[in-house]
Amino acid sequence: MSSTSPLAGKLSQIFSPRVCIFVSTIILAIGVIFTSLAGSFEAFVLGRVVTGVGAAGIFTVSIIIVLELTGSKRRGVFVGLLNSGYTVGVAAGATVAGALLPHVGWRALFWLQAPLALFGGTCLLFSIPHDFTAGKNSTSQGSIWPRLARIDYLGAVTLTLSIVLFLFALSSPKKIPVIPVVLSGIVLITFILNEVYIARDPIIPVTLLKSRGLLFTCLGTVGYMMSRWSVLFYTPVYALAVRDWSPATAGSVLIPTNGGFAIGGLLVGWLHIRRQGSFYIPSLVVYTLFPLTLMLLAQISTPHSSATLFIFTVFFNGFVTGAALNYTLAHLLHLTPKSTHYIATSLIATFRGFAGSFGSAIGGGIFTRVLRASMEDGYRDSGIDPEGKESLIRRVLGSPALVSGLNGVDGKVAVGGYVAALRSLWVAAAGCAALMILVQASTGWTAAKEEADVEVVSGQDHVHGQVQDEER
Incomplete structure (x- = not known):
C-alpha cells in the first residue's frame, strides 16, 4: 500500500481519479478473494499484497478528489469527513470481525469484503463527475500509450x-x-x-522535498502516525491478553479512539479551519498533547487499572490525532504555492501510507522482542528453564487470545510479558511523537511566495501561466 501510493497518484493523472479509484476497488476485491482461498502462508501474503495495491489507489486518490472538489472554506470539514470515513471503517471492521470470527471463520471475513468493495467502487464511479481530472498538466494530455511509457x-x-x-x-x-x-x-x-x-516523470519529485515546509510536514506525519498505529494495533491486544475481554469486545476498543479521531478532525474543520493561512500554533499544540496520551496509556495498561480511564485515554488520543492531521494539512497548504498543492497533498498521502507500514513493522518488532525477553526472564525468576517453554512462548507471541487459557505460572508470566511489552511499545511511541514536535516546529510559518509566472517541475513537465484559483 505505501509503496504503490505514489504510482496511484500518477495513474490518476493519466486515467482520471474516477477510473483509478473504481479499478482500485476491483483490485482490492480480487485481493481479498485470493486471500480467502489461500492454501499456504505464501499465498496468503500474496493476497494481502494485491489487496494493498488496491487500497493504495483508494487511499491516495480519495484525498486528491476531496481536495480538488472543495474550496478553502469547506476543505477542513470535508477532509475531516474523509478521515472519519476511514476511522469508522477501521473501528467497525475490527468489531464486526471479532464478533463474526468464531461463527464464520477467517476465510469468510476476507471474501465478505469483496462485495462491499465492489458496491462502494460502483457508487464512486457514478457519483464522481465524468469530466473530473486530477491537476492540469501535460501528463494528462496526448494518447495513452506515450503517457504510460513515461511512468517511472x-x-x-x-x-x-x-x-x-x-x-x-x-x-x-x-x-x-x-x-x-x-x-x-x-x-x-x-x-x-x-x-x-x-x-522523465519521477514517481516522487525529490526536488519538491527541498521545500522545508513540505519536507518536515512529511517527516512529521510519518513519525506521528507511526506512533498512532501503535494504538490502533495494540489496544485490542491489551484487551485480549491483559484484560481477558472477548474478541468482539477487544475490537470495540477501537470505537472510542476512532470516534475521537472523527470528532477531532470534524470539529477543527468546522469551527476553525475556515480560512487560508497559517495554523502553526494549533499544529504544535495538538502535537504536544499526543505523546502525553501515549505515556498515560503506558502507565495504565495493567490488569486492574480503570477501564473507564483507559477508554477515555484512547478516545482523547484519537481526538488529538484527527485534529492534528487536519491542522497540519491546512498549514502545509499555507506553506506551499497553490500551483504545487496537488503534488504536495499526494506526497502527504504517500507518507501517511509509509507510516502504517513503518508503525506496524517497527512497533511489532519492539513489542515482540520485549515480550519474548520478558517471558524468558519471568520463567527464570520462577526457577524454570525458558528453553523448555520455547514452544509456548512462540505461540503466546503470535496469539494474545491464548493468554486467557493459561493458568498458574504460565498465565502469570504471559500477562506480565504483555504488560511489559505494551508499556515499552507505548513509551517508545511517545518518545517518537515527542521528537515529531520539533520536526513539525521546523516547518515554519512563512507563507510561500506566489509569482505571476510559476514553473512546476515534475520530471520534464512544465506548467506556465497565472496561478489558478484553487476553488472550482
Missing part, C-alpha cells in the same frame, strides 16, 4: 524493494539483521539517483 516504473520497483527490505529487518522477532538494512539503503540510494537523474 524503475522508481516504483526500487521504492517498493527498499521499503520491504527495511521493514523485513525491523520487524524481526529476535534481533535486527544487518544485511537487509544495508541492502535497503543501497536500493534507496538507487531510487533517489533514478528520481533525480534518470526518470
